Amino acid sequence: MKRLAIGCVVLGMATAIAVSSCKPKVSNTNMDDAEHQAVRQIERNAEAIDKLNQQYPAMPDAKIVENGGENSALYAELKAKYKSQLTQLKQEVEATGAKFVVILVTMEVGSGTTNSTRFGHPFIISACRELGIEYYDYSNDIARQDKAVITLAPKDGHWSRKGAEYFAGLLKPILLKYKDHKCTITYKDSDRPETFGDLPPNDDEILDGGKDITYHVQANAQGLRMNHPVTFPKTKFRTLILGGSYMYSPFLDNNYISTVLLETMIPNSEILNAGMINGTVDDYLSLWREKARFSEPDLVIMHTNGSDITDLYFSNRNHLARSHKPYPPTETERKFYDATFNHEKYK
Template identity: 50%
Template sequence: MKKLLLLSLSAFAIWATGCKDEVDPKAVAKAAETKQLLAASKKDAIEVEKLNHDYKEMPDNRLFDNDGANGPVYRELQQRYKDQLGKLKKEVEERGSKFVVVLITPEVGREISNFSRYGNPFIRTTCQSMGIEFYDLSSAIAAQDPKVITQVPRDGHWSKKGAIFLADQLEPIIKKHLGHKTPDKFKDTERPETFGDLAPSTEEILDGGKDLPYKLKSNAQGLRMDHDVKFPKSKQHYLFLGGSQIYSPFLDNEFIATTILQSRYPDVEIMNAAMYAGCTDDFVSMWEEKAKYSEPDVVILQTNGTDITDLFFTNRNHLARSKKPYYPSPVEEKYFMESYRK
């Protein structure tokens, strides 16, 4: 009996040492992919650092120094903007979602900057030529008193009254598309953890160094909202993409335009994936990586003239969310060198 027990134990030991853990091929592939991504991002980070060292960030407004909007650089940036807008439109509409562009400038009152002077007409014609549903709020904003709708003199972003004004301006767009639904859905396993770039489930006070403290609250999905978006979805989803005009710094969540719209339309989901600083390049990458998985039925993109100039390569290397290197085109390189030689 003892011998039998010993034999069995030996046999088990031999079998056990010969055994290997069952390997999930998907996990192996994922690990390899992560490793590759990490290596690539490390390489990218080194390249970005090198580029930032070689080419210091050039102020956007200097792009108009020579020929205003007629310079070759600005024309190249316009083309880049057009391509990215077209790409975003295509990807949004392929999913069956409605794509809407809203021009919201930070310029209140009579003064107008070169960004708007040259950028706004271009954006308008580009959207028209691409058949994008387009709303230009710049005239309505310009007609307002900056002291009422913004936080001047400390900052040019929306005041509480300004956010209500913005919500009033955006409301017709929401109303117009009530009922539009996309059939396209993602599986739970496909969805990333977040749909926006904010750290998920945080509540903190920020002030942007301007002594204008505000409470930033993000939901579990990294969006500037007080509640989480539920799946499978039971409501129509509106997704806002854009920059600080929609993100609305220096206001608590409860006072920003998207929260106001949410309270006016409780039967739809208004999602705010806007970022403090960004341009179309960032909006496209955000859409592809995260935002599309929120299954929006309507995508409202906020844009303005700075989204064109922000595509200059030095700006991208300093500010882009992708953290990938942006090499200068020959035109950009020439312009950069000439500008700094002066």
């Protein structure tokens, strides 16, 4: 009897420990050279990012357009970077035969508009026009809505359930417009990566974003925030959504997010939600290249807003970028950083 009791105790603890150690681990054994090189590269990148983050810990965001304003050399540099990445993304998406569309969504409307949006918004529109990208600017429509209804204000500014319904209604005409558009490229199963999005595959957990608003986030096997796996060959019109937190939709269960609602609104379509928190065009481009393009979407919708430009600043990237590659500062960025955060050093 005693032995049985001991066994139960030890087994309980061992089970708990075993559960935690089930996560995949990188082992040095059974790893070929290429894998080993890749792991080394990841380690080197992590070290470089750590070093840069220690050297440049601050993330200036809105300060970029406050100190020096819209016409500063730094902002011009970031706008050029944004435009260049947008161009690349458009070209690479269109090379697959998919339609590329940009949507501008921000809750910063009226008196609450920051300089990032005030200056960034018109720039994005002009860039889209210049590049021949079809864009949909929803800011005026959003401005007319009651924020207390469409967002979780005052606790949080992201979509409420009503807001997600409203947003799905905004996106629906775009999907209907391109429902007959077809991607012309197909990939071999062996070429496809295991995931198309960045969420942990089959993630199923409760989160609250530290705001005491709990929500149930579920990812499919391919790391996308949706309720079913992406299969091949595809049988439905496939839309890929690249975007930030308004697309990821924190604080809403999967069944209430706009992309899942859209799938029920347009039965013959599937929406691949690759939304990510803190995303910007640089992240969408790298996600597209690395994983998302292999999902063979017919339509790619990129969500953006003015702050995506300032988010391209090197220290923001080093803290938040999905690529986990180091972003050393350009001369202009470094000067701005020193002038803003290291006054003494700068003098």
